[in-house]
Amino acid sequence: MAKYIxxxxxxxETSGLAGASALNNGVYLIPTDKITIVSQTAANVGLxxxxxxxxxxxxALDTYTITASTSASLGQAxxxxxxxxxxxxAKAIQYAxxxxxxxxxxxxSPGNDQAAIPVRCYWRSCDLAAT
Numbered sequence: 379m380a381k382y383i384x385x386x387x388x389x390x391e392t393s394g395l396a397g398a399s400a401l402n403n404g405v406y407l408i409p410t411d412k413i414t415i416v417s418q419t420a421a422n423v424g425l426x427x428x429x430x431x432x433x434x435x436x437x438a439l440d441t442y443t444i445t446a447s448t449s450a451s452l453g454q455a456x457x458x459x460x461x462x463x464x465x466x467x468a469k470a471i472q473y474a475x476x477x478x479x480x481x482x483x484x485x486x487s488p489g490n491d492q493a494a495i496p497v498r499c500y501w502r503s504c505d506l507a508a509t
Contacts, residue, residue: 380484382407384473385444385504393447393502406504407483408432408442410475418468426499428467444471444504446488448497455491467499 390402408430415431423429426446434440446467467488474486490496 379410379476380474380478380481381411382409382483383471384408384483384485387501387504388483389394389500392444395445395503400504402503406442409440413475414439416468416471416475425454426467426502430471440506440508442504442506445502446499448491448499449504 385406385408387403387406389400389443391400408477409432412432412434413430414433415430417431428444428446430442430444432440432442466476470488471486474484478484486501488499488501490498
């Protein structure tokens with residue numbers, strides 16, 4: 379298992395998300411040994427959101443909320459189509475966590491949405507909040 383998963387956020391400033399900024403673009407490294415839950419509820423599938431709940435040193439839980447959108451939604455907030463594969467984004471994170479045995483970093487690629495004509499997805503935000 380990789381020690382970190384990598385989330386590459388692009389186009390945050392044109393995503394239409396509240397608080398979007400070019401400063402939020404870039405690569406986020408998340409330590410896999412602190413991840414306790416990767417969750418994408420049915421309500422969050424269409425929003426393109428997945429939550430990563432972390433167990434921190436201070437016995438508090440922190441949550442990363444990661445949002446994806448398609449290239450077609452640049453410049454506007456747009457929901458991903460509810461897909462037939464279930465929780466596409468959570469599966470991508472879980473796959474990256476188990477990939478690259480003995481490696482240091484594994485990249486999380488959100489893949490394509492499950493619309494009639496699939497479109498490539500991109501990570502648009504990665505926010506950390508204490509829970």
